[in-house]
Amino acid sequence: MTTSLRNALIALGITIVLTGTVIYAVNYLNNARLAELKSIEDQLTIDTLSLDTQFSLLESAPCDSVASSTTLTSELADLGTRLAYTENQLGNNNEQVIRLKKQYSLLEIRDYLVTKRLAAACGTKPVTVLYFYSNSGDCSACDKAGYALSYLRDTYPQLRVYSFDYHLDLGALKTLIAVDKIRGELPAFVINGKYSNGFTTLADFEKEFPKGALSTSTPKKK
Amino acid sequence: MSVDALACPFIFIAIFFESFVLVTLLSKPARDARARKPGSATPLVAVVVPCRNEAETIAATTDSLLKLNYPADKLEIILVDNASTDDTPAIMARYQAHPNVTVLHAPERGKHKAVNIGIAATEAEFIGCLDADSFVDPDALNEIIPCFASHRVAAVTAAMSIHQPHNIVEHMQNAEYSFGITMRHAMASINGLYVTPGPFSFYRRSVVEALGGFRYGHQTEDMEMALRMQKAGYEIENAPRARVYTRAPHTVLKLIKQRTRWTNGFLRNTLGEYRSLVLNRDHGVLGMLILPFALTAVVSTALLFLLTISQLTLQIVRGIEVRLGVPLSYALAPRYAGFDWFYFPTSVFALLGFIAMVASLALVAYGRHLSQTPFHLGRSMASYLLYGLIAPLWLVRSTAHVALGKNQAWK
Structure with missing residues (x-):
């Protein structure tokens, strides 16, 4: 065997080991991301159940749960950002991503329902937006709408803001779509119960919100 | 398919090649070459300096040759003016009286013609060529001569660096030249060199004559001669401590022009007259690995660069479109503020690219250590990071020139 051939074989071995290590490291990190998402979702599931239970226990003073609900919504938003990043990294066909999206959508629906119940019981006026998007290539304005909502x-x-993948195969989501009569062009929005669809500009979109809804002050209790 | 996915095979090849260089550096032939000591033999040598319009540097180039630590009666310096239109002939004339210096004139333009006229004027068996904008280290010749010990060695290359780099473009080239010192040393140990650069490469006269002398080589006569020697079955050696300093383009535009010419020459020679060397087992590592790798690197870098630019443009347009109407204070702020490992960008392409870059920098540092060339390593290495952004420009340009059959003037 010539020196060059031996060197080439050793170099090939080194390159394969390096590439294998890199692929392993990237997979390891992606799995760690998914594990973290799962862990956050599990925690949020407990928090949501806890809030639900708290709400039921405090029938006489349900409004004590408002603070917990606000924190939960904020954590849910952070989870959504992480999930979107992971989806971007691993692709929207990744099975684990789809499973996590389903769990996330369920958590969103539960949080949305709790928020509505708290609003009715405590007289708060939260501004809620249900946002239905699609990653299947049938929503050209979804990127713009998603960025504007962020x-x-x-x-x-x-x-x-509660974001839902319109095409996600999830019974509860299909029911929500049916209940809110979501149809026609995507993106679609339900802003405080009022349905609209399509997105042109941020300025036009802001007009869809109730007067005073977009202010930096915290909404007052009745 | 994304650019990342397309680039991964090429990054794999780049890492393979860098690993190959590292392994070759550790192998016995390279270790033996490094252990070679400056010799005591002092055969008659001649150094031919072809020059065209080099009034600014020809005196310093000649002075550096006169300071070589080599017996004066064994050293001939042949200055060949190649139809200069500036003060070059007048400056050369000042050296005419020097016993070691011969001044000649080559009225027909063409570097190869000037070199051939210089060779014809000497009886020396070992003939060096030195570009008129380069300056030699006093001990360079003593490092080169022992490399001719084997009769199979037809040429010996030196260790080139940039002469007094000042700006970022020159520092960047200095790092690249340092990388080249490592590469040449490693490749010479397995007879894989395909260029004998203008600054202080030496030739065995009998071989040059047997091969018909220098000829037009698509403005890269040094590469054409090296390929001809390889095709004829000779060996090309390297003296990694024979330091020579050359002036470099100090602007990006001049650099692109120079490198386009070099790359044009490489592509035209390799895909033209010397195509039979590529993937030819008879030519060993040069035919089976080095030339195919160099061709792949030129073409793939040019294509990937164009693809990256088009994708990047699309992404920027899309990014602007998505952000329209959103206040700039928000649109320009980083999406994920603060450090969170979760958002740390990881992709196979990015990590392999990082490994390739670190290996390149290691080869730059080793070149400095090997040649013992004094230069600011940190500054050169920092500038070297720009290389990846600029090099594709001349690779794209020269690939287009070759594809369209366009020629470029030497000077």
């Missing part, structure tokens, strides 16, 4: 959520903390 901006609004970050700017107006009282805004509660």
